Amino acid sequence: MGKVVALPVRPRREPLLPNxxxxxxxxxxxxxxxxxxxxxxxxxxxxxxxxxxxxxxPRLPVEETAFNTGALLLSGAALAWAQARFRRAPSTAxxxxxxxxxxxxxxxxxxxxxxxxxVREGLTLRxxxxxxxxxxxVGLHALHAVAAILALGWAALRLAEGRLRQDTFAxxxxxxxxxxxxxxxxxWQVYF
Amino acid sequence: MAETVxxxxxxxxxxxxxxxxxxxxxxxxxxxxxxxxxxxxxxTGIAMAMVGGFFAYTFRMQLAFPGIEVPGWGLVSxxxxxxxxxxxxxxxxxxxxxxxxxxxxxxxxxxLMIGCDDMVFPRINxxxxxxxxxxxxxxxxxxxVEGGAFGGxxxxxxxxxxxxxxxxxxLGxxxxxxxxxxxxxxxxLGGINFITTAMNSRAPGMKMYDIPIVVWxxxxxxxxxxxxxxxLVAGAVMLFFDQQLGTGFFDPAxxxxxxxxxxxxxxxxxxxxxxxxxxxxxxxxxIITVFARKxxxxxxxxxxxxxxxxxxxxxxxxxxxFVAGIDPRMAHIFxxxxxxxxxPIAEMCFVYIATLYGGSIRLTTPMLWALAFIxxxxxxxxxGIFLGASGADIYFHDSYFVLAHFHYxxxxxxxxxxxxxxxxxFPKMFGRMLDDRLGKIHFWGTIIPFNGIFLPxxxxxxxxxxxxxxxxxxxxxxxxxxxxxxxVLATVSLLVMLGFQLVFLVNFVRSLRRGExxxxxxxxxxxxxxxxxxxxxxxxxxxxxxxxxxxxxxxVPGRAEDYWPQNAPE
Numbered sequence: 001m002g003k004v005v006a007l008p009v010r011p012r013r014e015p016l017l018p019n020x021x022x023x024x025x026x027x028x029x030x031x032x033x034x035x036x037x038x039x040x041x042x043x044x045x046x047x048x049x050x051x052x053x054x055x056x057x058p059r060l061p062v063e064e065t066a067f068n069t070g071a072l073l074l075s076g077a078a079l080a081w082a083q084a085r086f087r088r089a090p091s092t093a094x095x096x097x098x099x100x101x102x103x104x105x106x107x108x109x110x111x112x113x114x115x116x117x118x119v120r121e122g123l124t125l126r127x128x129x130x131x132x133x134x135x136x137x138v139g140l141h142a143l144h145a146v147a148a149i150l151a152l153g154w155a156a157l158r159l160a161e162g163r164l165r166q167d168t169f170a171x172x173x174x175x176x177x178x179x180x181x182x183x184x185x186x187x188w189q190v191y192f
Numbered sequence: 193m194a195e196t197v198x199x200x201x202x203x204x205x206x207x208x209x210x211x212x213x214x215x216x217x218x219x220x221x222x223x224x225x226x227x228x229x230x231x232x233x234x235x236t237g238i239a240m241a242m243v244g245g246f247f248a249y250t251f252r253m254q255l256a257f258p259g260i261e262v263p264g265w266g267l268v269s270x271x272x273x274x275x276x277x278x279x280x281x282x283x284x285x286x287x288x289x290x291x292x293x294x295x296x297x298x299x300x301x302x303x304l305m306i307g308c309d310d311m312v313f314p315r316i317n318x319x320x321x322x323x324x325x326x327x328x329x330x331x332x333x334x335x336x337v338e339g340g341a342f343g344g345x346x347x348x349x350x351x352x353x354x355x356x357x358x359x360x361x362x363l364g365x366x367x368x369x370x371x372x373x374x375x376x377x378x379x380x381l382g383g384i385n386f387i388t389t390a391m392n393s394r395a396p397g398m399k400m401y402d403i404p405i406v407v408w409x410x411x412x413x414x415x416x417x418x419x420x421x422x423x424l425v426a427g428a429v430m431l432f433f434d435q436q437l438g439t440g441f442f443d444p445a446x447x448x449x450x451x452x453x454x455x456x457x458x459x460x461x462x463x464x465x466x467x468x469x470x471x472x473x474x475x476x477x478x479i480i481t482v483f484a485r486k487x488x489x490x491x492x493x494x495x496x497x498x499x500x501x502x503x504x505x506x507x508x509x510x511x512x513x514f515v516a517g518i519d520p521r522m523a524h525i526f527x528x529x530x531x532x533x534x535x536p537i538a539e540m541c542f543v544y545i546a547t548l549y550g551g552s553i554r555l556t557t558p559m560l561w562a563l564a565f566i567x568x569x570x571x572x573x574x575x576g577i578f579l580g581a582s583g584a585d586i587y588f589h590d591s592y593f594v595l596a597h598f599h600y601x602x603x604x605x606x607x608x609x610x611x612x613x614x615x616x617x618f619p620k621m622f623g624r625m626l627d628d629r630l631g632k633i634h635f636w637g638t639i640i641p642f643n644g645i646f647l648p649x650x651x652x653x654x655x656x657x658x659x660x661x662x663x664x665x666x667x668x669x670x671x672x673x674x675x676x677x678x679x680v681l682a683t684v685s686l687l688v689m690l691g692f693q694l695v696f697l698v699n700f701v702r703s704l705r706r707g708e709x710x711x712x713x714x715x716x717x718x719x720x721x722x723x724x725x726x727x728x729x730x731x732x733x734x735x736x737x738x739x740x741x742x743x744x745x746x747x748v749p750g751r752a753e754d755y756w757p758q759n760a761p762e
Contacts, residue, residue: 015392017392018392019312019313019388019392022387022388022391022392023313023384023388026383026388026415026418027384029418029419030380030419030422031422032422033418033419033420033421033422033423034423034425034426036422036423037422037426037427037456037459038426040423041426041427041430041441041452041456044449044452044455045441045447045449045452048449049447054447125437126437126438126439126440128446129439129440129441129446129447132430132433132439132440132441133441136430140429
C-alpha cells in the first residue's frame with residue numbers, strides 16, 4: 001500500500017497479502033456464497049420437479065455453450081500468461097490482457113445471442129422455474145463478467161500508461177479468475 | 193481496487209494543521225475519517241432505535257388496551273399492527289444492532305485499538321455508510337407508498353411476502369426488501385474493511401494474540417456475515433423477482449418451493465444472531481477486565497471458542513423450521529447442533545465470571561451494564577434450550593415464549609451491549625465524562641422494567657398465546673383477566689423503560705456540552721485507544737505506537753501501577 005508515513009523510521013508490518021488482494025479475496029468469498037445459495041436453491045427445485053426440464057420447455061444449447069466455455073477458459077489462461085509477462089517486463093503484458101478482454105467479450109456476446117434464441121424458443125423468465133433459474137443464475141454470472149471485463153479494460157488502460165501496480169493487477173485478476181472458474185460449475189449444474 | 197491510495201496526505205508529525213481547514217461538508221457529511229464514519233453510524237443507529245422503540249410502544253399499547261387511540265399514532269388498524277411489528281423487528285436488527293454494534297464500534301475502535309491512523313480503504317468505508325443511509329431512506333419510503341409498509345413479519349416468509357394479493361402491500365414489500373439488500377451491501381463493504389485493516393494495519397509488535405478481544409469479535413462477526421449473507425441475497429433477489437417480475441421461485445403451484453426461502457433466510461438468519469452477539473461479547477470482555485483490574489481469564493480459550501461458535505452457527509439454521517414440514521430426521525440433527533452451540537457460549541460466560549473471581553471490582557456504570565449483559569443473556573440462553581429441542585419446540589413454536597426468549601438475547605446484545613460500550617468509550621469518543629449518577633439511574637431504570645416486560649411474556653407464551661395476533665379479545669381462552677393483566681404489566685413496564693431512556697439522552701447531551709473534561713486514560717486501561725488523546729485527532733496518534741505486550745496485563749505483581757499499557761516499553 002505505497003503509503004509514506006512522515007515519522008521516524010519504524011518497522012512496517014509486511015502483510016501476508018496486500019490490502020487490495022485481501023479485500024478482493026473476501027469479496028470473492030461472499031460472491032461464492034451468493035452463487036452457492038443460488039445453485040442449492042436451483043438443485044432443490046430441480047429435485048422436487050417430476051420432469052426436468054419441465055414439459056414444453058426447450059433444451060439448453062449444451063454444445064454451443066461448450067465452445068463458449070472454451071473461450072472463457074482461454075481468456076483466463078491469457079490473463080495468467082499476462083501475469084507471467086508482467087512479472088518480467090510490465091509493458092509486454094498489454095497484449096495478453098487485451099486478448100483476455102476480447103475473449104471475455106466474445107463470451108458475453110455469444111451468451112446474448114444464445115439468450116435471444118432461447119427466448120424465441122419459448123424459454124422466458126416467467127415460462128417455468130427452469131427459465132427463471134436459468135436467466136437468474138446465468139444472467140447474474142454475465143453481469144459479473146461484464147463488470148470484470150470493465151475492470152480488466154481499466155487495468156489495460158493503466159498498464160498502457162505504465163501506472164499499473166502489481167497488487168492492483170492481482171486483485172483484478174482474482175476477480176476475473178473467479179468469473180472464469182465459476183462458469184464451468186454453473187455450466188455443469190444448470191445445462192446438464 | 194483503486195482504494196489503496198492514502199486517504200489524506202502523509203500527516204506531519206504533530207498538530208495536523210491542514211486538517212483544520214476541512215469544510216463542514218468534508219468533515220461531517222462526507223468524511224473519510226473512520227471515527228467520523230463511526231459517529232454517522234452511531235447517530236443513525238440511535239435515531240433508528242427511537243423509531244423502533246416508538247413502534248414497540250404503539251403495538252404494545254394496542255395489545256394491552258385493544259382498540260385504544262394510541263397517543264402519537266391514533267387507532268391501530270390490523271394492517272398498521274402488522275407493519276409495526278414487522279418493521280420493529282427489521283429495524284432493531286438491521287438498522288440498530290448491526291450499525292451500532294458492528295459498524296459504529298467497529299469503525300471507531302478497530303484503527304484505534306490496533307494502533308493505526310485509519311481504515312485501509314477509507315473511501316470504501318465512506319461508500320459503506322452512504323449505502324447504509326440510502327437503505328434507511330428506502331425503508332422510510334416504504335411507509336409512504338400506496339398500500340403502506342410491508343407487514344409480512346421480519347422473516348418475510350412467502351407466499352405471504354411474494355404476492356401482492358396476499359400481502360396487500362404491492363410496493364411496500366419490494367421497497368422493504370430493497371432496503372434490506374442495500375443494508376447488506378453496506379455491511380459487506382464495511383466488513384471487508386474491518387478484516388483487511390485488522391489483518392494488515394496493526395501496529396508493529398502487535399501479534400495475533402495481542403489483538404484486543406473486541407477487535408477479534410468484530411472481525412469474526414464480519415467474516416461470518418460475509419459467508420452467510422450470500423444465500424440470503426440470492427433469496428432476496430428471487431423474492432423480488434417473484435414480487436415484481438411474476439416468476440414463481442417460491443410458488444408451489446408453479447414448481448417453486450416456499451420452504452426454500454426459509455432455508456435461505458435462516459442460513460443467514462442464524463449466523464446473524466452470532467454476528468451481533470460476538471461484538472457485544474467483546475465489548476463486555478474489555479469492560480470486565482478493566483473494572484475487575486484482572487487479566488482476562490483464558491484469552492485464547494475465548495478466541496477459539498468464538499471461532500468454534502462461528503463455525504457451529506452455520507449448522508443450526510433449520511431449528512427455526514421444525515414445524516415447517518422438514519424431515520423429522522433432519523430435525524434430530526439440527527436439535528443436536530443447536531444444543532451443542534450452547535456449550536461455547538456458556539463457556540464464554542464462565543470465562544467472564546472467572547475473570548471477575550478475585551478481582552478488585554469497580555461498579556462503574558459501564559461495569560454494571562457488562563454484568564447485566566451476562567445475567568440477562570444467560571436467561572435468554574437457557575430458555576433457548578427448550579426451543580432448540582425439536583420435541584418441545586413443536587409446542588412453543590410461534591408463541592410468546594419464543595418472543596420473550598429472543599428478546600432476552602437481543603435486548604442484552606443490542607441495547608445493554610450498546611449502553612455498556614457507549615458509557616465505556618464515551619470519554620474517548622467525545623472527550624468528556626458522562627455523569628455517573630445519572631448513568632446509574634438510567635441503568636436501574638432500564639434493567640428492572642426490561643424484566644418487567646419480558647418475564648410476563650414467558651408466562652403468556654406458556655399459556656399458549658400466539659405471536660402476531662392483533663387482538664386477543666376474540667380468543668376466549670386467551671382473553672381472561674389474568675392474562676390481560678400480564679399484557680398490561682408488560683406494556684406499563686415498557687412505558688417506564690422508554691421513559692428512563694430520556695435520562696440517558698439528557699445525560700448524553702449535557703455531558704457532550706458541559707461534562708467534565710476527560711483525561712487521556714480515565715479508566716486506566718491498557719488498550720491502545722486509551723493511549724491516544726481524548727478525543728483522538730484526525731490521524732489518531734501523535735506518534736504511531738509500537739506494541740510490547742498483550743492487552744490485559746492488569747495487576748501484574750511487582751509493578752507500582754495496576755495497569756500496563758500495550759505500548760509502554762517498560
